[in-house]
Amino acid sequence: MSGIYIHIPFCKQACHYCDFHFSTSMNKKEEMVLALAKEIRMRKSEFGLLDSARSDIEIETIYFGGGTPSVLTSAEINCLIDVVYENYEVADNPEITLEANPDDLSSARILELSKSKINRLSIGIQSFFEDDLKMMNRAHDSAEAQKCLEEATKYFDNISLDLIYGVPGMSNEKWKQNIEKALSFGVPHISSYALTIEPKTAMNKMIQTGKMEAPKDEVAQEHFMILVETLEANGFIHYELSNFGKENYFSKNNSAYWLGKKYMGIGPSAHSYDGVSRSWNIANNPLYLKAIHDNKLPNEIETLSEADRYNEYVMTGLRTIWGVSLDRIKTEFGQTYIDYLMKQAQKFLNDELVFIENNILRPTKKGKFLTDGIASDLFYLNLE
Ligand code: SF4
Numbered sequence: 027m028s029g030i031y032i033h034i035p036f037c038k039q040a041c042h043y044c045d046f047h048f049s050t051s052m053n054k055k056e057e058m059v060l061a062l063a064k065e066i067r068m069r070k071s072e073f074g075l076l077d078s079a080r081s082d083i084e085i086e087t088i089y090f091g092g093g094t095p096s097v098l099t100s101a102e103i104n105c106l107i108d109v110v111y112e113n114y115e116v117a118d119n120p121e122i123t124l125e126a127n128p129d130d131l132s133s134a135r136i137l138e139l140s141k142s143k144i145n146r147l148s149i150g151i152q153s154f155f156e157d158d159l160k161m162m163n164r165a166h167d168s169a170e171a172q173k174c175l176e177e178a179t180k181y182f183d184n185i186s187l188d189l190i191y192g193v194p195g196m197s198n199e200k201w202k203q204n205i206e207k208a209l210s211f212g213v214p215h216i217s218s219y220a221l222t223i224e225p226k227t228a229m230n231k232m233i234q235t236g237k238m239e240a241p242k243d244e245v246a247q248e249h250f251m252i253l254v255e256t257l258e259a260n261g262f263i264h265y266e267l268s269n270f271g272k273e274n275y276f277s278k279n280n281s282a283y284w285l286g287k288k289y290m291g292i293g294p295s296a297h298s299y300d301g302v303s304r305s306w307n308i309a310n311n312p313l314y315l316k317a318i319h320d321n322k323l324p325n326e327i328e329t330l331s332e333a334d335r336y337n338e339y340v341m342t343g344l345r346t347i348w349g350v351s352l353d354r355i356k357t358e359f360g361q362t363y364i365d366y367l368m369k370q371a372q373k374f375l376n377d378e379l380v381f382i383e384n385n386i387l388r389p390t391k392k393g394k395f396l397t398d399g400i401a402s403d404l405f406y407l408n409l410e
Pocket of ligand 1: 041
């Protein structure tokens, strides 16, 4: 199974918390679409039609991420999908996701998208409250968020929405109202992340200059518990630390990353994984455009060591419903790694933050919020 991720590096305005790669100038948008199409063609030997004898190279997911992919016209999106179909073996009924912001999703636009091959929308709602949206500097308002969900649910059955928790000043009650509002639209998937303050963001500056209060871990933890409890009570499966889906609605694209499948990342800053090494494209629009124009792939490649692969497996295993299989650690990495893992995990087992059942290590309810910290303590650091 393989997936293609296409990074659209443009946003209408910079959200105050965001450190993703994007430009707020749309000047090069058309040139960028042509370059993305060219990169898709240039890389077809990686798992394109040339390799069609292999069954694992079928493209099962196409994901437009960003940035804000919904700033592209439907014609531009359809053109990129067509280029994938022309150059790769695409499975029947692939999952094709478009990340979209509410301010781009007018009724007419939703109708237009529903006639394209896009069959999943991931909508960046973040909050239904005006004051939160202003503080985050989102380009949409609360009315747009609600209107676009009302319309989108008429045409798309597979919709995910994003919500941010741990926002300074957000009470538990307000957070519950946000979740309830999201549930009222009947969407089958919700992704929810704690607000984190990244170094080079406007929000970091606002906190340092006293214009905004820093998010508190205790608040984020309470919000997380409310989130898990409410969504599970409403039939969602907590299948990854930040992701909740109804049965048959887990993100196929993201699940493939977490299960260590191959994927190809197209566009500035996009990452790829071929089963052995990772590569990432340059996070700079002009340099990306120049390289593609010169028929060069502007990427760096890193071959993963055994310890890297073990660390990634532990991190993704603990974060997902699939857990960390001790049998797999033993067969794939050997006794040294299993001994190391068990030694490191002991204190978390004693504190009931993780548990082992059927030879699978998983975080307990109490340990879930601390998953990333626990995983980093289980990382294998010094043996290579
Ligand atoms: S729209 Fe998304 S990618 Fe763009 S600045 Fe906001 S959070 Fe970042």
